[in-house]
Amino acid sequence: MKFGFAARLSWVLALAGCLTAGLTGLYVYRASHDLLVQDAKDELSSTAKMIDQRIDSLHLDIIRDLSLLANHPASHEFLQQEKPGAENTLATLFELLIVNKPAYLQIRLISANEYGLEKVRVDRDKSGPVRVTGDNLQEKGYFPYVSDTLKMLRGSTYLSPIVINHERGAHAGLNQPTSIFATPVVDADNHTIGVIVINLDLKNAFDSLASDLPRTFRLFLANQQGDFLIHPDSSKTFGYDRGQRILLQDEFPATAALVERKTPEITVISNTGAYADAPMLTAFVRDTDRELSGSNTLLLGVGQPMQQVLAKADELGDKILLIIGAVGMAGIVLAVALARYVTNPINKLSNTVQSFSVHQDIGSLPTQRKDELGQLARNFLVMHNQIKQQFAQLQQSHQEMENLAQHDALTSLPNRRLFLDRLENAIARARRSSQPLALLFIDLDKFKAINDCFGHEAGDAVLQSVAKRLSIEVRESDTVARLGGDEFVVLLENIDSCDKVAEVAVKLCNSMHEPIPYANQFLNISMSVGVSLYPQDGETLDQLINNADRAMYQAKADPEQRVHFATSPTSAS
């Protein structure tokens, strides 16, 4: 392939192919990127909502347990009459609940009197439920879960802010993140006589709520004000317990809208601050449980590192790159092939045109093709044929002209010009091959009388007949020419001997014996022949002609001798 049109065409085609593949790949990559992010957003958001629902159903469970305990006859009997049997019943019930509900840290019946003294209390310890009695029972009157709950209506439930439990003697619950749920115990006269309190282990509750989350997910929980309660970095939780405020809205500024109740949910892509190196996508929801009074709002977030969200996109990106590479390569090959396919016939045409000749048949042309190239080839073939035809005509007329210029119009014998040409060539050949040649000068006798008696036409007829008879008598390789008027000349090449020449001369003379028919008459004719031989009668054209001419006149002068040699044949041999 030449570095021309084909190369350029394949370059453009390959470039266009690669560009198309690249742009398509880029678009697909970006579209898939956006799709993945959107998918992850949806997934995180629905996960957050799912956990949110689980929180609500957990709350509902606790509310049912509280309600059961608050309405249990034993609660009323023990608070009102201090029945020991009732105390044991309640303690057993509390112990059973602690055993069955791993997230319950503490269940208590607290009196409305005696400064909120705990009446029945079961704590969770490492070994299991521990019943707390006697001096170990504490006065909890000022705690909001007692003082606030005592003011509430039957059947309503109080929920404390989530705090680190510093209440001394809380067994497993000590220094643990805790939510406290409480409900009033209301007697038949509608007097609130105590509260039932359940402490919930926040960590345990959330571990089980979020146990089925994919490992790459990060869980965030904040209270109504935005203080972190659960954070992948545990040092950021419960800052307020240490006199610090570590807030959701500081780490994720966009969540301010969530904290300020401007939106119930929000999805945030964090890529500044702590997330500058490892951006994260997080969906946050605000959960307000209207079944509960108190701190009933939680802000929940489920996050996933962007790197993981986009891992698939990167994988896809690599695949796309691979495909684009393959498609690009295929495109290049295809482009080269296409360029060859297009340029090959053109090249062929071009080569054909280049080797154009009227003498040869045109080479193979793609004339069978049904496309533009086929059309071009067919047009070219037509043109070729026309040129060929016209050239043949031209050559023919040229040959005719040539013929005319070298032949005598009357007898069709070579004329003087052609004869001189041939003689010169013959002399050259004879010189080279040392072969003798003979020149016979012939003049018709009394030809003038024929012209005068029978007219020019008769003369012409005689000349034609003579020409014919002379031509018949010599070899094909010999030349018979008419020099003009009634003068003929015969050139004999490759002669064996003078005798042979004399023999031919005699044969020529004899061919004139038969009268020539013309217009119902017969005309008699005879001729005189002068012979010069190469090399003895001359080595040049002029010498040979002059000698033959002179010999012919000597023959004419002697009526007995129609053939006269410039030198005697004996001397010649």
Next chain:
Amino acid sequence: MRIMKLIKNNIRKKTQGRRHWLFTSLLALTCAGISASATAAPNTLRVLAWPGYADADLVKVFEQRTGSHVEVTFIDTDEILWQRINQNGAQDFDVFAVNTAELQRYIASNLVAPINPAAAPNIAKQQALFRDAEKIPGLVHSGKRYAVPYTFSEMGLIYDRAQISTPPTSIAVLWDPRYQGKVLLYNGGTHNFSLAAQVLGNSNPFQLQDKQWSAAVERLIALRRNASGFYKQPDESAELFKHKFAALMFANYGSQQVKLLKAAGIDVGYVIPKEGALAWLDCWAITARAHDSRLAHQWIDYMLEPQPGRALLEHQGLANTTSPSPYLTSNDRIRWLEPVENVTRREQLWERIVSGDRASKVLAP
């Protein structure tokens, strides 16, 4: 393909750019740090103070006047203050602000240098309460004065005028059964034991004698039974006061809480009980290894001028030592905080009390 690569490169370039920027700024910061420490020459004063004690405008005036350069570092807890001064043997700072109770351990560790009152003439212009250093516990040791009072806050009683018509006069009002479930208290053992000791009439509320503990515990359990809640932060106290419809509050943060409650729309009164209000007193002290003691004295002297004093009062709501406090009358008694006999024991017992334990349990070993 080339385009994808280009884009990838571009992204890489961007992140590199960011990283580059980060490195540059880190470098700049490091250089700034180096030059800063390099210029900590004699004419630079390094101040360690609490927020609001050395505002930029005040610092600028001092710099212009003395031709010096002032570097201010802020701390917000006693512990961090202690760490900053203690590390490198106090040579990182020239002058710092510390309360009288805390000052004791700095003196004991030889981290502070005596003050020369003559080098800070404004000391003579302080209010009577502060002029006599000997009368302020912990300021003078072995005849040498170690600090100059700068600002203080007393812990008075806040009451709701709507619920209490006659201003209370004694700390004992916190135990008044009329206000059961309407009293807000500070959740801190050290101060609360001092409070109990005051109401029990102990001569030194900061040093409980062995036989005084059970009575104090009994008083504090009674206080708990009267309480509607315990707070730690000023904001929290204002919120609780409003939410619980409290009638009375022991104001651990003094006038600052009065300001907050008034801002919350509650008509509160503020009194200093006759037993005397506990009060912290922040003083300026000069480190034992200060580069330029003369300049440090100049700083203290400047801090006692009217303008810095006004700034304290107006911007921080804190009293100064050169003009009469708007929160105190001349008859009010102040008990400057002193180190207590045993912080650990006070806090341990308080933890039991606030958890709801009864006396027998609280005093158990």
